[in-house]
Amino acid sequence: MTDAEKALYSWQLDVAGFGDEGQRRLKQSSVLVSRCGGVGGHLAAELAMAGVGTLVLAHAGNLRLDDLNRQVLMSHTGLNTPRAPQAAERLRALNPYTRVEAFEENVTPENVKRLVTSVDAVASCAPLFEERLLLNQEAVRQKKPLVDCAMFELEAQLVTVFPGKTACLACLYPAPPPAWQRRFPVLGAVAGVIGCLGALELIKLLSGLASPLENQLLLCDLRTLAFRRTTLLRRPDCLVCGK
Numbered sequence: 001m002t003d004a005e006k007a008l009y010s011w012q013l014d015v016a017g018f019g020d021e022g023q024r025r026l027k028q029s030s031v032l033v034s035r036c037g038g039v040g041g042h043l044a045a046e047l048a049m050a051g052v053g054t055l056v057l058a059h060a061g062n063l064r065l066d067d068l069n070r071q072v073l074m075s076h077t078g079l080n081t082p083r084a085p086q087a088a089e090r091l092r093a094l095n096p097y098t099r100v101e102a103f104e105e106n107v108t109p110e111n112v113k114r115l116v117t118s119v120d121a122v123a124s125c126a127p128l129f130e131e132r133l134l135l136n137q138e139a140v141r142q143k144k145p146l147v148d149c150a151m152f153e154l155e156a157q158l159v160t161v162f163p164g165k166t167a168c169l170a171c172l173y174p175a176p177p178p179a180w181q182r183r184f185p186v187l188g189a190v191a192g193v194i195g196c197l198g199a200l201e202l203i204k205l206l207s208g209l210a211s212p213l214e215n216q217l218l219l220c221d222l223r224t225l226a227f228r229r230t231t232l233l234r235r236p237d238c239l240v241c242g243k
């Protein structure tokens with residue numbers, strides 16, 4: 001770490017269990033962020049500012065006016081232009097020591113292997129079950145940890161997957177639920193809460209700061225501020241992680 005980096009991170013170097021060693025581990029780490037809109041945008045911002053060494057972004061499409069109630073890495077000046085490069089530019093401005101690679105593509109069966117191969121850990125922040133389950137499958141196959149963040153209206157949930165050790169996302173959702181809509185009610189603050197919790201899970205598992213969730217599903221009811229954890233058991237017949 002250079003003196004400038006030590007100065008940049010000085011307020012977090014004093015966090016118990018983190019310190020120089022945790023910071024060094026973060027700098028050596030790389031994370032794939034699948035979609036960097038509402039949830040993934042907040043998550044990526046926290047990872048960049050914390051000093052994760054490399055972020056790989058996967059996010060297709062141009063910025064629309066109705067994205068701007070929640071997509072914190074975007075701005076009105078970027079309307080109708082691709083989102084991934086805007087997110088990358090903002091993240092580099094937040095932390096010039098973080099290397100950012102941006103792909104204008106969502107996760108697909110064609111690109112998932114390449115995207116997951118390039119990183120140490122995966123953040124799944126897509127709104128579609130198909131993309132989340134595809135990433136889960138590839139992360140389990142490559143034995144890379146995955147943090148899945150999801151939300152609907154004022155509810156949010158989080159699962160952390162350690163392949164070979166814990167239940168995976170397909171143990172919870174063997175198939176995408178029927179009739180799931182791409183468009184659903186979203187407040188930016190809810191996306192921010194679960195994006196930040198997902199970032200914290202990744203910081204914990206990459207730096208060794210503390211233990212991430214294992215075999216647990218975190219459920220957040222943000223209407224009442226009730227947070228609860230339920231046990232998530234590995235299914236022996238899971239098509240992704242089962243025997």
Ligand SMILES: [Zn+2]
Pocket residue numbers: 167168169170171172234235238239240241242
């Ligand atoms: Zn499983």
